[in-house]
Amino acid sequence: MTTDCLPPQVRIDLSGAGGRTGEPQRMSPETSVLFSLPSMVAGAQDADGLCTIQLCNVLSAAHNELMDVLLASSANLMPRAARGTDTALPTISYLSSAEVMREQLLSYSSTRDLLPLLAAHRREGAHHGAGPAKGVDDDDEEEGKGEGKGDGGKGDGGKVGRKTSPTLPHSSFDLHAIEASLAHSVLGRATQLVVHVHHFEYQGNLLRTGKMSMLKERVPQRPLPPALLQTICLELDTAQLQQALLGLLEQAVAFLSALGQESSAEQPLREYVLHTLLVPDEVWKQASSHSVEQHVCLCHVQSLFVALAEGQPDALERVHPKYREPLPAGLAQVLRADVRLRRSVLLPVLHEFLTTQLVEGSWPADASLKQYLTFTDPDLEDAEWYAGAFPEQLSLCHAVALHAALTAADESER
DSSP states (O other): OOOTTSOTTOOOOTTSSTTSSSSOOOOOTTSOGGGTSOOOOSSSSOOTTHHHHHHHHHHHHHHHHHHHHHHHHTGGGSOTTTTOOSSOOOEEOTTSOHHHHHHHSOOOOIIIIIHHHHHHTEEEEEEOOOOOOOOOOTTOHHHHHHHSOSTTOOOTTSOOOOOOOOOEEEEEEOHHHHHHHHHHHHHTTOOOOEEOOOOOOOTTOGGGTTHHHHHHHHSOOOOOOHHHHHHHHHHSOSHHHHHHHHHHHHHHHHHHHHHOOGGGTTSBHHHHHHHTSOOOHHHHHHHOOHHHHHHOBGGGHHHHHHHHHHTOSSGGGGSOGGGOOOOOTTHHHHHHHOTTOOHHHHHHHHHHHHHHHSSSOOSOTTSBHHHHHHHHOGGGGGOHHHHHHSOTTOBGGGHHHHHHHHHHHHHHTO
């Protein structure tokens, strides 16, 4: 990415802090390529690539606004094809031909566009002025011959003579013709544009893209038992095997978050990868294990992915100790008996909240757990069952205990 389009005094602060916290972060050869490749995620996390996307948006909006003003002020000068408003705006992207884009963009150069018109529409005329001028001395015969003639010719005794001033050229320009020509040459082909920015998606960045939240909306998720996750991690005993399976899980999440159905939650992962994603059988065998083939369904994709990505069979082990206090007395039985509580919806949200937000211990332990879960899944805030059934007295310090109680209640009903 280049900042050539910006004034020299403008400097971009990539830190996002606006100089409020320490030295601003400048663009340099050490800057991550994330700041140059456009990437926008659907979740709540910020994307580094938004810097490039916003620059494209600002420049395209400025182009379209300027075209609006120029076309409105020069409508009577424009050819009919250029001022038509019933045609769809052209779409350009990085795949578009540079020559085609150059024709459609508003481009003006005084040297290229204006100077030839000044020469073509110049009206030449002349006027004479009779102002005083220095004469010549009598003894300067050469100059006297050429310049001493006229009203102030040779005088006696070194008198100063007078001469008329030379003819001075005077030019004017046909401004109306120049304006019409500029409108045809500069605005005749330029048009408003729709800029399509191709977004890049980074492998291994699935937890930041928001697709896990979309996956839960399409296909209900539930955690795998820690013992089974431990077995899978032992079977995938090399980083190469784990990365291969993570790659297949990323593909599965991408498709399921867009096209998944609740009815497919119990479909085996192996069947979905081979028959829906059409992954070759040899590729699946190189990435899978016996336990994955036998026990992992589409409802377990999030649990398996988080375990492999975090490098721990039980990702909850990383949760900070301040969030591990027991539930208030008798609450576990209330949670088990309340049929309004949708554990299949709540468990994945709680698991994601625990493994992404409660690892560092930065949130206050006495904060409302009910409120914080709505930050992870905003749909909970409008859900009647959540508003009526989720206990108000629960704080963040009860998060791990709540997860254990809901998991036990869910397993007991199967």
